Amino acid sequence: MAARTLLDKLAVLADAAKYDASCASSSTGKKNSLGTGGIGSTEGMGVCHAYAPDGRCISLLKILMTNFCIYDCRYCVNRVSSNVERARFSVDEVVKLTLDFYKRNYIEGLFLSSGIIRSSDYTMEQMVAIAKKLRVEHKFQGYIHLKTIPEADAELIRQAGLYADRLSINIELPRDDSLTELAPEKSGTTIRKAMAKVKTNIIAAKPDIKEIARSRPVAYAPAGQSTQMIVGADDSSDAAIISRSAGLYSGYDMRRVYYSAFSPIPDASRDLPPSAPPLMREHRLYQADWLMRFYGFESGEIFQRNGADDVAMLDLDIDPKLAWAVANRAWFPVDVNRGSREELLRVPGFGAKTVDRLLAARVSGRLMYDNVARIAHSMKVCRHFIITHDYHPGTKLDVADMKRVFAPKPKQLALI
Numbered sequence: 061m062a063a064r065t066l067l068d069k070l071a072v073l074a075d076a077a078k079y080d081a082s083c084a085s086s087s088t089g090k091k092n093s094l095g096t097g098g099i100g101s102t103e104g105m106g107v108c109h110a111y112a113p114d115g116r117c118i119s120l121l122k123i124l125m126t127n128f129c130i131y132d133c134r135y136c137v138n139r140v141s142s143n144v145e146r147a148r149f150s151v152d153e154v155v156k157l158t159l160d161f162y163k164r165n166y167i168e169g170l171f172l173s174s175g176i177i178r179s180s181d182y183t184m185e186q187m188v189a190i191a192k193k194l195r196v197e198h199k200f201q202g203y204i205h206l207k208t209i210p211e212a213d214a215e216l217i218r219q220a221g222l223y224a225d226r227l228s229i230n231i232e233l234p235r236d237d238s239l240t241e242l243a244p245e246k247s248g249t250t251i252r253k254a255m256a257k258v259k260t261n262i263i264a265a266k267p268d269i270k271e272i273a274r275s276r277p278v279a280y281a282p283a284g285q286s287t288q289m290i291v292g293a294d295d296s297s298d299a300a301i302i303s304r305s306a307g308l309y310s311g312y313d314m315r316r317v318y319y320s321a322f323s324p325i326p327d328a329s330r331d332l333p334p335s336a337p338p339l340m341r342e343h344r345l346y347q348a349d350w351l352m353r354f355y356g357f358e359s360g361e362i363f364q365r366n367g368a369d370d371v372a373m374l375d376l377d378i379d380p381k382l383a384w385a386v387a388n389r390a391w392f393p394v395d396v397n398r399g400s401r402e403e404l405l406r407v408p409g410f411g412a413k414t415v416d417r418l419l420a421a422r423v424s425g426r427l428m429y430d431n432v433a434r435i436a437h438s439m440k441v442c443r444h445f446i447i448t449h450d451y452h453p454g455t456k457l458d459v460a461d462m463k464r465v466f467a468p469k470p471k472q473l474a475l476i
Contacts, residue, residue, distance in 0.1 A: 064147060070157065072147040076127040076138060080173045080207060081288045081318035108171060118203050121161050122171040125149050125187060129175030133232075133243035135293040135322055138175050148177070154190045155198070162202055169203025169225070170194070176209065184212035184220065191223035203283075210254035211246075217254060218280075221261055226283035226315070229254050231308065234301045238294035255312045258285045262313070284315035291345060292322035292338050297372035299363045302348050306359040309352070319345045337376065344374040351381055354412055355405045364388070377467040382408040385445060386462045392445040393453050396427050409442030441466065 108122040126148035127138040137144060149157075154172065161167045172190060176183050187206055194200035206224040208217055221227055229251060233239045236248035258281065265280030287308060291301060305317040321338035351357040362380050363371050364387070375383040385392065385408045394403050396418055404415040417435045421427060429451040433439050444456045444465070459465060 066153055066157070069147040069149055069153070070123070072145055073124045073127060073149060074122065076144075077122045077124045077171075077173060079137060079320065080122070080124075080171070081320040107167060118168045119166070120169045120171040120203065120205065121158055121167045123149070123154070123157070123173075125154060125172060125174035125183070125190070126177055127175050128177050130178075131176055131243065131245045133246070135233075135242055135290055151186055151189045151193065155193050158194060158202075159198060159200070162200070167202070169205070171205045171207075173207035174209075180209045180211035181213050181216060184209045184216040188216055188219050188223065191220065195223045205283075208254065208258070210251045212254075214254075214257055217257060218261055221258065221265075221281040224281055226286060227258055227281045228286040228288065229258065230288045231255075231304075231317075232288075233290055233294055234296035234304045235294065238296065242293060252312075255285065255287070255308075255314075259312050284313065286316040286318060287312075287314060288318045288320055290322050291319050291342055298341070298345060298348070298374045299359075299370075299372045301345060302352070302359045302362060305349055306352060317349060319349070340376050341374070344376060344380060348374060348380045355381070356402055357381075357384075375463075378463060379408075381406075382441065382466055383463075386466075389457050389462070392457055393447045394445060395447040396432055397422055397447075397449060407442050407445050409436060409438065409440070409445075 108120050124138075126146075127144065128146050128148060129136070129138050129140055132139045132141050136142075154170075158167075158170045162169075172187060174183055174187060177186075187209075191204050191206060194204065203226075204224045205226045205228065206220050208220055208227045208229045210229050217227070231248075231251060232243060232246060239246055239248050261280050262284065289301065289305070301319075308314045308317055319342045321342040348357075348362050351362060352359060360370075362374075362384060364384070374380050378386070385406065391403075391406060394407055396404065401415055401419060404410055404418060405412065410418075414436050418427065418432065421431060421435060426449040429439075429443075429448045432442075432446065432448055436442055443451075444453050444462075446453070
């Protein structure tokens with residue numbers, strides 16, 4: 061058999077990395093211009109996009125070091141028993157690819173994950189060597205995100221944070237019992253201990269004012285840590301998933317929980333539970349997560365339906381903020397001229413930037429309907445939930461089945 065070229069390996073290992081969630085929700089439709097005469101595709105592998113704390117979109121070379129793996133996690137396409145094409149990069153090959161792509165202005169950084177080869181420590185050593193070589197030998201100043209192996213030695217994880225901008229340790233599944241069943245080589249306790257160690261290292265590396273004055277201190281994973289949770293491989297409810305995420309944010313100073321819709325694997329997932337349409341469910345979970353992080357919602361509130369009538373799954377027809385508003389109409393309408401920031405953030409159709417602009421605008425005078433329309437851009441949803449100086453929604457909140465006002469219209473299914 062002819063030796064694999066670097067391009068051959070890239071084709072395999074960039075495609076294999078698509079299951080590692082690292083950026084925005086993947087719930088866009090599949091589109092490809094091949095054979096259509098058009099341009100572009102949403103299905104290409106190899107480059108993903110992450111977002112910096114200041115909102116900048118960063119293009120990353122997203123690859124696995126290898127898709128060989130000694131583990132047999134039933135939800136993973138790269139498990140040891142899976143019949144997939146395998147490949148492996150050397151340390152120098154990953155370094156070369158990163159630098160070549162960077163110099164051509166294709167990317168601004170590297171997202172590196174890997175299957176487990178030989179042992180967790182050996183694999184982690186190789187990943188650290190890649191990051192170290194980029195930083196130390198080649199003075200690479202681009203963004204580096206390393207998927208850290210929780211079973212690896214704590215010193216290796218510490219070294220990884222010295223060279224990477226962000227570390228991530230996968231929580232894998234929402235519940236420990238599911239992890240035991242579907243990935244017996246992994247341990248929820250080990251994963252949480254590794255997360256806690258990363259948090260401790262980040263806190264310990266934060267300099268005080270005197271250290272900043274004396275010299276520029278060495279940062280440890282300055283972009284923090286994140287994690288990935290696979291959705292749909294077990295029967296965990298959306299409420300359980302969001303509650304678990306809330307605990308991760310508070311307990312480990314997690315910058316981001318990424319949700320990855322489970323893609324069934326032939327012959328290994330026949331006995332796994334069916335779930336809602338996976339990409340839409342993933343999208344709704346991201347929206348619920350956003351409400352917790354930026355809109356002041358508690359995890360339990362998102363699933364609250366008129367007090368005791370709590371639900372376990374997010375509505376797939378309407379977004380979770382709108383679903384909460386429909387079920388809690390006593391909160392509304394909110395007066396845009398008097399409502400607090402917290403109250404305005406609960407209005408469906410109002411984003412955080414819109415609310416801040418409304419608060420700034422009303423300092424100069426009373427807000428009319430047209431004023432709000434210019435700031436919010438679309439009043440289709442929010443007009444049901446607000447009062448302005450010249451507008452009141454009247455009976456719009458009194459509709460018995462209010463969800464039907466906002467839910468997508470039924471569509472004829474394809475017959476073929």
